[in-house]
Amino acid sequence: MSTVFTRIIEGELPGTFVWRDDRCVAFLSINPLSPGHTLVVPIAEIDHWLDVPADLQSHLFDVSRRIGQAQMQALRPERIGLVVAGFEVPHCHIHVCPVNSMADMNFARPLPMASAEDLSGPAEAIRAALD
Numbered sequence: 001m002s003t004v005f006t007r008i009i010e011g012e013l014p015g016t017f018v019w020r021d022d023r024c025v026a027f028l029s030i031n032p033l034s035p036g037h038t039l040v041v042p043i044a045e046i047d048h049w050l051d052v053p054a055d056l057q058s059h060l061f062d063v064s065r066r067i068g069q070a071q072m073q074a075l076r077p078e079r080i081g082l083v084v085a086g087f088e089v090p091h092c093h094i095h096v097c098p099v100n101s102m103a104d105m106n107f108a109r110p111l112p113m114a115s116a117e118d119l120s121g122p123a124e125a126i127r128a129a130l131d
Contacts (some may be wrong), residue, residue: 003091005041016119018126019067022058026067026096028119031110033097036075036122040064040094047090064094066130071098074125081105 009017009025018038019026028038040063046052052060068080077098083105084094099105 003089005039005044005089005091005093006045016116016123018123018130020061021063022086023056024063026063028068028114028123029071029095030114030119032041032114033081033095033107033110034077034099034104035118036071036077036098036126037043038041038067038096038126040067040096042092046092048078048086049084049092050055052092060092060094064096067096067126070126070129071096074129 002010004013008027015027017025017027018097022041024042025038026038029039040060042052042056042060044056049057064082069081071077071080075098078100081097081099081104082094083097084092085107086092097105102116108122
C-alpha cells in the first residue's frame with residue numbers, strides 16, 4: 001500500500017507543492033509548526049533516512065537548502081529549522097520550518113490543521129522566491 005506522501009506525489013490526494021523534480025518534491029505541511037512549514041520528500045518510497053542512497057540524500061538536502069533560502073526571503077523568519085524525524089509517515093521526509101524561536105519547533109504543539117487557503121499565501125511567496 002502506498003504511503004500518504006506517495007498518494008500526494010501521484011495526485012491522488014491534494015498537496016500544495018512548491019518544488020518538483022525527477023527525484024523529489026516539496027509541499028507545505030497541513031499540520032504546520034509555522035506558516036510555510038515545508039516537507040521535502042523523495043519520490044522513491046523509502047522509510048528511513050538512513051536507507052536513502054548518498055546521492056539522493058545530497059539532493060534532498062540541497063533542495064531543502066534552496067527551500068530554506070526561499071522561506072527566508074519570502075517569509076522573513078529569524079531562522080530556518082530543519083528536522084528529519086520520520087515518525088508521522090513511513091516515507092522519508094525533511095521538515096523545513098521558518099521559525100522565530102525554539103518553541104516554534106515543538107512537534108507536540110503544531111498550529112491548527114491548515115486548509116488549502118491557509119497554505120496558498122505562503123506557497124505562492126516561496127514559489128516566487130524560488131524563481
